[in-house]
Amino acid sequence: MSLLCLNSASVIEESSTKKEETGVNVEAMLKEQRASISSSRLSTPYPRGMIVMIASLETDNWFTIQGNGIGEYTGWYICDGRNGTPDLRGRFLVGRDVFSSESDYSDVGKIGGTSRVQLSENQMPSHTHTDKGHSHTISLSTGVAGSHAHDYDDIFFSEHYGNSANYVSVPRNLGSKSSDHDNVGHQMRRTTYSAGNHQHNIVGNTLNGVASIAASGGNQSHENRPPYYVVIYIVYLGV
Structure with missing residues (x-):
């Protein structure tokens, strides 16, 4: 046939x-x-x-x-x-096509084409990849210092009575923070109450980072022919 x-x-x-x-x-x-x-x-x-x-x-x-x-x-x-x-x-x-300036078929005998094609990056459609984003929570703790107290200096004034420098009234309320001309100043070392053995937790801010998307695909060519x-x-x- x-x-x-x-x-x-x-x-x-x-x-x-x-x-x-x-x-x-x-x-x-x-x-x-x-x-x-x-x-x-x-x-x-x-x-x-x-x-x-x-x-x-x-x-x-x-x-x-x-x-x-x-x-x-x-x-x-x-x-x-x-x-x-x-x-x-x-x-x-x-x-043959001799009327189109962009034709690939203008000359008799011209050959071209391929049976299998592997797309290059420039041949792929324009597209984007979206990452939904994620965060990391950082939890930090200070070191344990044990049960302890802190000393501090307390400065106060008390009233002076009489002409003798040997008698000074020291009130139970540690005196006042201000003085007039007949007051006497004092400085005493005090200690804070102990808070017991403890530590402090610190929670940090979330961190933002740049995510990368793993490559996929096998770089294989694909069929480029109609049924034959x-x-x-x-x-x-x-x-």
Whole structure:
């Protein structure tokens, strides 16, 4: 079974220098006969340079090991890069586009594409990662100093009575903090009450930090092809 695919008088020019045992160079012959091809009428149903597809497991019985057809396929050649044919193994065809300045398909014979792709950082969509944030609570304690008291100096004034310097009234309330001309000043060492063995807890503020997100993924390539069915491309030369 053969399927008509594309009418074209051109095939890949880069393969024009290839020549196998058949002694035929498809592209070179088409170039040589382009004038007669454009001016003469068809003697066969197929214009030279036409590419079609064959979808049959018997194809290998219809072509020689050099890639040229026999029997009903005489004049046809497998498009595998030999005999000046375009190498269409593992490729699909796309129509030429000469009207778009940004087209990748402006030149016949141009090849490109890949079956598997691994995205780079620049090819990934712009995106962000959000960290919900977290905090750390720090609890500190002072060291234990044991049961202890603190001494301090208490300064006070008391009233002086009489003319003798040997008699001074020291009140039980430790005197006053101010004095007039007949008061006497005193300084006494006092001790605070003991608070017993104890320690103080200190709770610190929460700390803010920069969180990092662990990388994921396996750096593997992904499938870059639509569903496919394998056929054989052949090109018609007529000889």
